[in-house]
Amino acid sequence: MSELNEGSSEIKPIRMKVIGVGGAGSNIVDRLMLSNPSDLHLTAINTDQQALSNSPVMDKHCIGKTVTHGLGAGGDADVGREAALADKQLLEEMVKDVDLLFLTAGLGGGTGTGVTPVLADIAAQKGATVIVFVTLPFTIERAARSNAAKVGLDKLREVANAVIPLPNDLLIQESEPDASLLEAFSQADAWVEKAIKSIWSMMNKTGLINLDFSQLQQVFANRSSKTLFGLGEGTGEDATNAAIADLKLCPLLHTPEFSKKADQLLVNLIGGTSLGISETQRIMDSIADAFGKDANVVMGAVIDESMGHRVEICVIGTSGSSDVTIFRGRRRMKKIPSANLVEPDSAEIPEKKSRKSKKTHDKSQKTEQHEFSFSEGEPRGEFENTEGTMFEGQDLDTPTFLRRGVRIPI
Amino acid sequence: MYSSKVIAGIEIGTSKVVVLLGEIVEGQSLNIIGMGQSSSKGVLKGDIVDFHAASDCAHAAILSAEDQAGVKIDGVYLALSGSDVNGFPSEASVNVTSEDGRVSKEDIEQVSSLAKGRDLPEERVVIHHLRRPYRLDNRSVEKPLNLEGEHLEASYWTVHGNARKIGDAIHIINGFNLHVDDVILSAVAAGSVVASEEEKQNGCLVIDIGRGSTDYAAYQSGRCVVAGSFPLGGDHISNDLSIGLRMRLNQAESLKHRYGSAIVEHKNKGEKVWLNNDFEIGDRPIRLWSIEKIIELRMTEIFEVISKKLGALGRSERLGGGVILCGGGANLRNCEQCAEGVFGAPARVGDNGTMATGELRESQYSVALGLLKYGLQYQSKLGPSENKAPGLLRKLKGLFQ
Numbered sequence: 001m002s003e004l005n006e007g008s009s010e011i012k013p014i015r016m017k018v019i020g021v022g023g024a025g026s027n028i029v030d031r032l033m034l035s036n037p038s039d040l041h042l043t044a045i046n047t048d049q050q051a052l053s054n055s056p057v058m059d060k061h062c063i064g065k066t067v068t069h070g071l072g073a074g075g076d077a078d079v080g081r082e083a084a085l086a087d088k089q090l091l092e093e094m095v096k097d098v099d100l101l102f103l104t105a106g107l108g109g110g111t112g113t114g115v116t117p118v119l120a121d122i123a124a125q126k127g128a129t130v131i132v133f134v135t136l137p138f139t140i141e142r143a144a145r146s147n148a149a150k151v152g153l154d155k156l157r158e159v160a161n162a163v164i165p166l167p168n169d170l171l172i173q174e175s176e177p178d179a180s181l182l183e184a185f186s187q188a189d190a191w192v193e194k195a196i197k198s199i200w201s202m203m204n205k206t207g208l209i210n211l212d213f214s215q216l217q218q219v220f221a222n223r224s225s226k227t228l229f230g231l232g233e234g235t236g237e238d239a240t241n242a243a244i245a246d247l248k249l250c251p252l253l254h255t256p257e258f259s260k261k262a263d264q265l266l267v268n269l270i271g272g273t274s275l276g277i278s279e280t281q282r283i284m285d286s287i288a289d290a291f292g293k294d295a296n297v298v299m300g301a302v303i304d305e306s307m308g309h310r311v312e313i314c315v316i317g318t319s320g321s322s323d324v325t326i327f328r329g330r331r332r333m334k335k336i337p338s339a340n341l342v343e344p345d346s347a348e349i350p351e352k353k354s355r356k357s358k359k360t361h362d363k364s365q366k367t368e369q370h371e372f373s374f375s376e377g378e379p380r381g382e383f384e385n386t387e388g389t390m391f392e393g394q395d396l397d398t399p400t401f402l403r404r405g406v407r408i409p410i
Numbered sequence: 411m412y413s414s415k416v417i418a419g420i421e422i423g424t425s426k427v428v429v430l431l432g433e434i435v436e437g438q439s440l441n442i443i444g445m446g447q448s449s450s451k452g453v454l455k456g457d458i459v460d461f462h463a464a465s466d467c468a469h470a471a472i473l474s475a476e477d478q479a480g481v482k483i484d485g486v487y488l489a490l491s492g493s494d495v496n497g498f499p500s501e502a503s504v505n506v507t508s509e510d511g512r513v514s515k516e517d518i519e520q521v522s523s524l525a526k527g528r529d530l531p532e533e534r535v536v537i538h539h540l541r542r543p544y545r546l547d548n549r550s551v552e553k554p555l556n557l558e559g560e561h562l563e564a565s566y567w568t569v570h571g572n573a574r575k576i577g578d579a580i581h582i583i584n585g586f587n588l589h590v591d592d593v594i595l596s597a598v599a600a601g602s603v604v605a606s607e608e609e610k611q612n613g614c615l616v617i618d619i620g621r622g623s624t625d626y627a628a629y630q631s632g633r634c635v636v637a638g639s640f641p642l643g644g645d646h647i648s649n650d651l652s653i654g655l656r657m658r659l660n661q662a663e664s665l666k667h668r669y670g671s672a673i674v675e676h677k678n679k680g681e682k683v684w685l686n687n688d689f690e691i692g693d694r695p696i697r698l699w700s701i702e703k704i705i706e707l708r709m710t711e712i713f714e715v716i717s718k719k720l721g722a723l724g725r726s727e728r729l730g731g732g733v734i735l736c737g738g739g740a741n742l743r744n745c746e747q748c749a750e751g752v753f754g755a756p757a758r759v760g761d762n763g764t765m766a767t768g769e770l771r772e773s774q775y776s777v778a779l780g781l782l783k784y785g786l787q788y789q790s791k792l793g794p795s796e797n798k799a800p801g802l803l804r805k806l807k808g809l810f811q
Contacts, residue, residue, distance in 0.1 A: 381649040382659055386455060389641050391715055396642055399650035400707040408654045408700045409679060 014203055014213045016100045017041045018196060021116045022073075022080075023048070024106025024135055026055050028189045032196065033057055040200055043094060045119075047083045047111045048072035061094070063087040063115070073110025077148050080114020088122070095123035099213060100203070101130045102196050103160070108137035108145035113152035121159040129217050130160040131199070133192045136167045161220035162318055164229045166191055194231055198314035202268045202300050209280065211268065211300035219264040219298055220318060228253070228262045228291060228317035239271070239311040240283050247287070247313050249407050262291055262317025268300040270314075272307040291317060415789060416443070416481050418472065418588070419781025421489040421596065422464060422579055424453045424622025424645065425738060427471040428775060431479045432782040440786045442766065442779075444479030446471040455641035456492025456623030458578045465582045472586055485591040486583050487781040487788075489599055490537060491623045494572035495639035499542075500528040503563040513546065513554045513562055521564040533573050537595055540567040542635045552631065567636045569595055592788065595637050597625035599780030604734050604760030604773070605629060614731030615724065615753065616760070617716060618777060619739025621645050626716045628723045629731070636723055640715060644739050647708050654704045655696055661685060665701060672709040672748035674702045706748065709739075713752035726754035736760035736773035 018040060020029030026044040033042055033056050044060040046052045049070035052060050062070050064083020073080040084091065095101055101123045105112035112134070120130050134153065137145040156163045168188050202211050232247025234240065247253075267287050269280055280301045288297040380388075383397040390396070394403055401408055415437075419430045431444035448471040452460030476483060502524035508514050526539050543550045546559040554562055580590050601616035610629040618625040621644045627637040647670070651662035669683055682695035717724040733749045733756070740759045749757035760773045770779065 379653050381653045382645065383455075383649060389455070391640070392718070396711070396715070397646070397649075399646075399653050399704070400711045401650065401654055401704050404707060406703065406707060408704060409697055410655060410700065 014099045015041075015097060016102070016200065016203065017043060017095070017098045018102040018104065019043045019045060019094065019119065020057075021045055021103060021105040021119060022109055022111030022113075023051055024109070024185075024189075025104045025112055025116075026051065026057070026060075027185075028104040028133075028192045029057050030055055031186075031189050031193050035193075035197075040196075045091075045094075045115070046072075047080060047115070061087075061090060063090060073114060075110045075145075077110055077113040077152060080110040080112070081118060082114075083111070084115040084118035088118075091119050091122050092126070095119070095126050095128055098123065098126070098128045100199075100216070101128040102199075103130065103132040104134070104192050104196075105132070106135045106137075107149035107152045107165075109148075113148050117152065117155040117159055120156055124159055124161070129220050130162075131220065132156055132160045132163045133195060134163065134165050135188050135192070136165050162227050162316065164195065164227050164316075191231070194312075195229070195314065198231070198268055198270065198312065199316075201270055201302050201304060202266075202314075209277075209299055209301040211266075211298060215298045216266065219266045219296075219316070221264075228265075228315065230313075230315045232313040232315075233310065235310045237309075239309050240269075240275070240279055243269075243311040243313045244283060244287065247315065249409075263296065265291055265297045265315065265317040266300075267297065268302065268314045269311065270302045270304055270307060271311040272309055273303060273305055274309065275301065275303060275311065277301075287313070287315065291315060413437075415484045416479070417591070417782065417785040417789070418475065418483045418486045419489070419599075419778040419785065420468070420472070420486055420583065421491075421777045421781070422450065422453060422458070422468055422582065423489075423491070423620050423777075424450060424456055424643065425620065426450050427468050428778045429468075429471045429475040430770075430775070430778040430782055431475050431481070431483065432785065433481075434786055434789050437789050440782060442770070442782065443481065444475040445770075446473065446475030446478065448474070454622060455643075455645070456620065456639070457494070457575060457641070458582070461578060461582070465585055468582050469586050472588070483588055485785070486588050487599075487785045488579055488583060488590050488593045489596045489777050489781055490571060490576060490579070490593045491596040491618075491620060491625050491639050492575065492641060494575050495537070495569060495595065495625075496571070497567050497569045497636065497638045499565055500525050500568050501563060501565040502527075503561060506560055506562055511558050511560065512556050513559060515555060517562055518544075518554060518564075521562050522566075525564045525566050526568070528568065530568075530570055534570045535573045535576060536568055536570050537576075537593060538567075538569045538598065538637065540569065540598075540634045540637060541565075542567065542633070543631055550631075567634075569637055591785065594781060594784050595625060595627070595639065596620070596777045597627035597639070598634055598637050599778075599784060600625075600736050600760065600776040601627040601629065601634060601734075601780065602783050603762050603765055603776050603780040604736050605731070606764070607632065609731030609734070610634075612730035613728045615716075615720070615729055615733045615755075617713075617733065617735050617749070618737040619643055619712065619735065619745075620737045621739075624712055624716070624737075624739070626720075628720055630723070630728065636720060638719060640719075642712050642715065644742075646712075647705050647742075650704050650708050651701065655700060657685060665696065666705070666742075669698060669701055670705050671702045671743040672745045673706050673751070674699065675744065676702060705742070709742070709745065709748045710752060713749050717752055724753060729753060729755035733757040734760045736776040738774055740773045 018029060020026040026046055029042050029044045042057050044055050044057045045063055047064050047068045049062045052062050064086050066086050067083045103116055103120055105116040107113050120132055123130050136149050153165055230247050230250040230253045232243045232250055234242025234246055265288060267284055284299050380397045388395040388397055415434045417432050417434060421428045426447055426449050429446040430442060433441045433443050448467045450467050452463030458464045502521050504517055504521045506513055506517055542565045543552055544554045545563040546554050546557055547561050576593060583590050597616055597618045600618045605614050605616055611632045613630050616627045623639055623641045623643050625639040627634050648659055648662045648666055651665060652659045676698040679697060679699045681698045683698055684693055685696050686693045733753050735745055735749060746757040760776055762771045762776055762779050765779050
């Protein structure tokens with residue numbers, strides 16, 4: 001790590017761990033294994049001994065042998081839960097001394113749905129920040145699965161710091177229309193992989209604007225019901241703008257599962273050496289404004305030489321938390337160093353900081369923000385002034401593709 | 411000397427007003443003698459929102475039809491559609507009273523009036539009572555008279571509408587000094603023309619996709635058992651396109667007609683077509699995939715809404731006769747495949763070949779033709795001399811006086 005990063009990593013590196021739970025969760029961990037960032041510890045747990053033995057991950061555990069005899073939970077979440085409780089000590093051991101824990105699982109089955117909430121709860125009690133990525137079943141799968149998934153999702157939201165649900169239906173839009181089911185599933189896994197790697201690089205790569213763990217913790221300080229999550233990628237001459245456009249189209253931002261505004265917002269930008277600070281800042285301001293005008297925004301920009309001309313944006317936000325202001329000081333230091341230096345560490349900080357955050361928003365004015373309209377409520381076009389056509393809780397006057405979050409390339 | 415009566419079938423739709431004139435000879439046969447059309451104004455999502463504009467259009471169409479035929483209209487049958495048409499099932503049962511255990515005429519009358527007697531919410535009037543087969547001791551019977559049994563059940567699907575909105579449409583016709591003999595739900599009218607007896611017998615579904623609203627009527631064992639209407643239609647497709655592809659509504663409308671398809675045909679996302687195709691400034695290429703995807707999602711949803719409203723009646727095993735599409739929306743390419751995908755039953759675009767030739771065979775005239783057919787049946791039932799206002803109109807009169 002460079003000297004820029006002295007505060008956190010030199011003294012005590014952040015201990016991060018990824019645990020894949022159940023079949024789908026392990027698959028994601030397997031994928032990560034192939035492109036393993038060096039200091040990311042990967043673990044797979046399952047109730048099915050045979051499935052586990054196929055995994056290339058080194059650290060793997062079969063849990064609940066007393067309950068399932070290593071034969072899997074049979075799609076029953078209650079069995080999964082029992083299995084987890086039976087091996088509680090093993091799970092505790094697993095998440096001990098972990099600062100940042102990622103859990104990945106597919107909801108709807110037995111192990112993922114049953115074990116993940118128990119594990120998240122244990123980890124949270126041990127003091128870890130728990131971020132859970134879960135895939136939701138395809139609608140072509142049975143209705144029973146999606147009901148089980150909903151129950152599991154609610155349980156997770158109670159215990160984890162952030163739960164990011166990825167509806168499989170949406171993820172396959174990214175793939176070709178005649179992709180096989182296997183390809184579709186691996187596409188879903190790829191999304192989770194991207195998200196985890198993005199947060200990992202935020203913590204571990206050299207930062208143009210650095211983020212440290214305490215900031216991440218603050219964003220996820222409160223358990224909240226809904227999370228905002230989006231990824232965007234761009235290449236070529238105007239990579240940053242392309243990435244923003246891509247982010248804007250990110251199907252995850254248009255689903256009802258996700259909140260449209262956030263109180264706490266974490267924006268990370270990963271780019272090659274050509275990424276400039278002023279450009280970065282301008283873009284970040286506009287993103288912050290688009291996703292939440294009154295949000296507390298934590299920003300990071302990472303330089304990764306291997307990115308070349310590619311730029312990736314990752315946005316994570318939570319809503320429903322307290323109004324602690326944590327606008328990033330270091331970011332301002334680049335612009336107006338004096339303002340930051342004279343700021344005393346005293347009781348008036350909260351007031352000052354909130355004023356500061358306002359000022360930053362003013363500065364970023366409405367130059368290009370009009371372009372963004374993720375959050376303005378869905379347009380109804382010609383039917384704007386008519387009575388809505390309500391059916392099963394939806395206003396059918398709003399275009400179908402918007403309500404279903406289908407991404408339409410122009 | 412023979413007696414003849416001229417009746418008009420009038421459909422005030424979101425896109426156009428269609429007037430067809432029919433001459434009923436001796437209360438027996440029907441000749442189509444005139445037609446008038448005008449494009450609609452003041453109608454949105456099937457509802458009249460501007461009385462004067464809608465009234466002017468309707469009058470223009472009626473006038474042109476009368477001029478063409480050179481006769482005066484004696485009575486009008488009006489099609490009904492739009493946001494405020496709803497239905498509910500109403501059921502009643504009686505014990506068979508006679509000593510020999512056979513169903514008497516009185517039993518049937520009593521159970522029917524009980525079933526029809528359910529109170530409606532305020533400001534709503536009954537448009538149709540669609541009778542479903544009687545049930546005698548839990549078996550389905552068409553004509554229970556003189557059959558042996560203990561327990562007779564009757565069930566109706568009651569279609570009702572907002573009295574004020576129906577009143578608006580009737581006032582438009584009355585404003586032209588014409589008398590409305592009856593109002594009929596669009597899909598029921600269309601269904602009587604496009605669906606064959608065999609299809610109705612096997613169970614079929616007639617869907618009339620208009621510009622502002624979609625109507626449906628489901629048939630079982632030869633008769634209409636469920637019908638309804640909801641305000642989704644072709645305008646929604648254009649609106650979706652205009653929002654999704656950032657263009658004006660008329661451009662979207664034109665794209666829909668030129669390239670629209672109810673299923674995605676062009677899987678290659680790279681294929682593009684020109685927006686205006688005039689090589690002027692502002693013309694730009696549009697992805698064919700995007701156009702088709704937006705339309706596919708909307709059309710599928712329209713069929714899904716119908717499927718959900720029908721419940722068990724919409725299942726493929728109850729639709730042996732298939733799905734019949736009519737109205738302007740049926741002109742959309744691949745509309746049949748889209749409907750087949752949702753209902754799992756064969757679908758076809760309706761055709762008025764049984765009643766008309768030439769231009770009138772097109773599915774957009776099904777409703778008006780159906781109105782005339784209905785009028786013919788009604789007149790022959792009454793006999794040529796009798797002509798009293800039906801129950802609905804009496805009820806409406808009460809409301810407006």
